[in-house]
Amino acid sequence: MKFFVDPDIRKAETLDTSFYNSRENFEISKKKIFSSTWQYIGDKNLVRLQGQLSPKLFLEGFCNDPILFVRDKEDHVHCLSNVCTHRGNILVDAACTASHIRCRYHGRKFKLNGDFSSMPEFEGVENFPSEKDNLSQVPFSQWEQFLFASIDAKISAGDVLGDMKKRMSFLPLTEFSHHEILSRDYVVKANWALYCENYLEGFHIPYVHQSLAAVLDYNSYSTELFPYSVLQLGLSRGGDEIFELPKDHPDHGKKIAAYYWWIFPNLMFNFYPWGLSINIVRPLAPDLTKVSFITYTWKENKPDRGAGADLDKVEREDESIVEDVQKGIRSSFYKNGRYSPARETGTHHFHRLICEFMNS
Secondary structure (H helix, E strand, O other): OOOOOOOOOOOOEOOOOHHHHOHHHHHHHHHHHHOOOOEEEEEHHHHOOOOEEEEEEEOOOOOOEEEEEEEOOOOOEEEEEOEOOOOOOEOOOOOEEOOOEEOOOOOOEEOOOOOEEEOOOOOOOOOOOOHHHOOOEOOEEEEOOEEEEOOOOOOOHHHHHHHHHHHOOOOOHHHOEEOOOOOEEEEEOOOHHHHHHHHOOOOOHHHHOHHHHOOEOHHHOEEEEEOOEEEEEEEEOOOOOOOOOOOOOOOOOOOEEEEEEEEOOOEEEEEEOOEEEEEEEEEEEOOEEEEEEEEEEOOOOOOOOHHHOOHHHHHHHHHHHHHHHHHHOOOOOOOOOEOOOOOOHHHHHHHHHHHHHHOO
């Protein structure tokens, strides 16, 4: 079916519930939405040294395309298909250091840049080797220390990440360190899009997050829309635990406690004065989602204060309400609703992008 959300938020109705409940739409979104957009893969420590190889699954649990990050001897980073071009065997199954890539099935060998190198017992094969025997190059992008990839990019990484990169350029992101203890996974019994919708509006904060509402000034909470991203600005109620912004920054003079960035379709970059929490929303089933919180700290003395304090509690509150919504959208009495023009512009923008990609 074709999906439609009116561009005029004052007239628009939300997405039809078939998007969330249909197994067919769930599978279609794998190619039309996720494979054609950009996913966070990890940071540059995956391949910090020459000759390092790091295998990954693109959006593990849903798309599962095997990819391989490699830093070659010339210090260039590559993102390659991790599937042998002979019979489809997985080439590298664990992080390692090597001078080449060799398939353990039949011995096919590749250079670290993905080019075919050699193959035993192939004498007499015509038109061999050809371009098809090289490993496919997977589109990837790097922002400071963070690595992104796309299977079949329909839009450039610059178009998707550019607005966030420009706005947050005042932060020394290369000084941010991964904090394993504060990083964790959550399983939510709801559709992935419901989780994103909840994130994209501050409308629910006074009702669902009492502790967060005590820190943020709800009346000054604002949402900014960009082509493939949304920024929500959380200003401090009391002026504590805020960013020190340079004088030439567009937000200078504001008491900002948090920058909440959403990147279409399923990434959240939450910047706090103490660091960053990256949230990856991974679809598992039409009514099941895995959310990974990946934490980077900058100022070790602040993770327990301000808008970024007690993220686990806020997450559990979000899970509870979103899981209730999942139960509600199965009802025969509900098909769609309306938007608040004052508070739900981010969710409306998200729904419009879903329509664009699903109908393409």
